Amino acid sequence: MRRLYEKKEILFAVLWIVAYCVVITTVKGEFGYESVWMLLGLIVFTAGIVAFVKTNRLEDKYGLKGFPKNMKKYLFFIPMFILATGNLWDGFSLSYRGVDLLIATFSMILVGFVEEMIFRGFLFKAMLGNGKVVPAIIVSALTFGIGHIVNLFAGQASFDTVMQVIFAVSWGFLFTMVFYKSGSLIPCIIAHSMVDAFSLYGKDNELVDMIYIGVTILVAVIYCIYLGRLKNEE
Secondary structure (H helix, E strand, O other), X not given: OHHHHHHOHHHHHHXXXXXXXXXXXXXXXXXXXXXXXXXXXXXXXXXXXXXXXXXOOOOOOOOOOOOOOOHHHHOOXXXXXXXXXXXXXXXEOOOOOHHHHHHHHHHHHHHHHHHHXXXXXXXXXXXXXXXXXXXXXXXXXXHHHHHHHXXXXXXXXXXXXXXXXXXXXXXXXXXXXHHHHHOOOHHHHHHHHHHHHHOOOEOOOHHHHHHHHHHHHHHHXXXXXXXXXXXXXX
């Protein structure tokens, strides 16, 4: 794994993404988010990523050392965290109960970590190493969003999947820009986990869901324009 990473870092990232999409989509389709198999699968991916990063001392590269030092400069994290609560805007309604809800919640939290690491960490950083910032941002965001199309194979409706892809692309640009400008992936991991976990606790109101998607697109555009004008964290 180390040899592949050193010689072909982009391929290394792509293989992680493909493996994740194939395995997790299959498990989701067969057992659902509330399954212990889903949780175990995500734990395996999480453990693999953590082991690789720690063994090769890549915490700094992937923004896992902590939040930026001068947090006053990064108050722009606040709108991202507010937007991450959008799945609760139409009220509370539990998707699961008891142990199932607990398993699904932990699974969603791990999804936030794994997806940020493979899309923003591995893929974005690999492409950024070529010195082409804009293509790296675009590919990272689009790959993350389009990657959600695999949910079709897990039984999700076509329209819902298209909306999810658009929603995910918007978040993809937002997360990538926040990581690029702040140098820390932790805020993105937290916000991503919030979006996914809160989806288990919010009502399914079609109108509010569409409003949330629209607001996310608008905020992502404004956010990215604003962040594009900021200096990067050294």
